[in-house]
Amino acid sequence: MQVEIIITLRESILDPKGKASHHALENLGFEDIKGVRIGKFIQLEVDTTDPQKAREVAREASEKLLANTVMENYEIRIPDNA
Amino acid sequence: MQVEIIITLRESILDPKGKASHHALENLGFEDIKGVRIGKFIQLEVDTTDPQKAREVAREASEKLLANTVMENYEIRIPDNA
Numbered sequence: 001m002q003v004e005i006i007i008t009l010r011e012s013i014l015d016p017k018g019k020a021s022h023h024a025l026e027n028l029g030f031e032d033i034k035g036v037r038i039g040k041f042i043q044l045e046v047d048t049t050d051p052q053k054a055r056e057v058a059r060e061a062s063e064k065l066l067a068n069t070v071m072e073n074y075e076i077r078i079p080d081n082a
Numbered sequence: 083m084q085v086e087i088i089i090t091l092r093e094s095i096l097d098p099k100g101k102a103s104h105h106a107l108e109n110l111g112f113e114d115i116k117g118v119r120i121g122k123f124i125q126l127e128v129d130t131t132d133p134q135k136a137r138e139v140a141r142e143a144s145e146k147l148l149a150n151t152v153m154e155n156y157e158i159r160i161p162d163n164a
Contacts, residue, residue, distance in 0.1 A: 006123050021124075025143055032139050035127035041088050042103075045117035057114050061107055 003046055003058040004077040007067050008039035042066055051078050085128055085140040086159040089149050090121035124148055133160050 009015050015037050022036040044061065046054040058076045067074040091097050097119050104118040126143065128136040140158045149156040 008123065008125070018124075021148065024147055028146055030139065030143055032129045032135075033126055033143065034129050035125075037125045039123040039125070041090065041121040041123040042100075043090070043117075043119045043121070044115055047114045047116050053114075057112065061112055061115065064110055065106055066103065 001046055001049060001051065001054050002079060003044045003054045004079060005042040005044065005058055005062055005066060006039065006075040006077065007042065007062070007072050008037060008075075010071060010073055013071050039072075040066075054078065083128055083131060083133065083136050084161060085126045085136045086161060087124040087126065087140055087144055087148060088121065088157040088159065089124065089144070089154050090119060090157075092153060092155055095153050121154075122148075136160065 018037040021038060022033065025033050025036065044058055046057050048054050055076050055078065062074040062076070063069065100119040103120060104115065107115050107118065126140055128139050130136050137158055137160065144156040145151065
C-alpha cells in the first residue's frame with residue numbers, strides 16, 4: 001500500500017527556497033500570498049495491506065534516512081485510496 | 083488560510099532521487115519498501131478565508147511558477163484545520 005511522508009523544515013529554521021518563491025510570486029502579482037514554505041513529499045510503496053504496519057515502516061524510514069530530525073519535522077499520512 | 087500543493091514527477095519520468103533513496107533504504111534492511119518517489123510539498127499562506135479563492139490562487143501559482151507542468155503533476159489540498 002502507499003504511504004505519504006510530508007517533510008517540512010521546523011518553524012524556527014529559515015526557509016530560503018520558500019522565501020525566494022514568495023518573492024518571485026509577489027513579482028508575478030500574487031499579492032494575496034503571505035507566505036511560502038517548501039518541503040519534501042515522499043511516496044513509499046510498502047509491501048503490506050496493514051495500515052499500521054505501513055505507518056511503522058514509514059516512521060522508521062523517516063527516522064533512519066528520509067528526514068533530518070534535527071532541522072525537519074515529518075508527518076505520515078495514509079491516503080484514503082491507499 | 084493555508085493551502086498545500088503537492089508536486090510530483092509524472093509517472094513516465096525517471097525519479098533518480100527516489101531510486102537513490104530506495105536503494106539506500108534497501109541497504110538499511112527495509113525489504114518491505116517496494117518503491118520510493120520524491121516530490122515537493124509547498125505550503126502557501128493565502129490572505130483569504132474562502133477555500134475556493136485559496137484553491138484558485140494556489141492553482142494559478144502552480145501553473146505560473148511552482149510546478150513544471152511538462153514534467154510534473156500538482157495537486158491542491160486544503161488541510162482540515164486550515
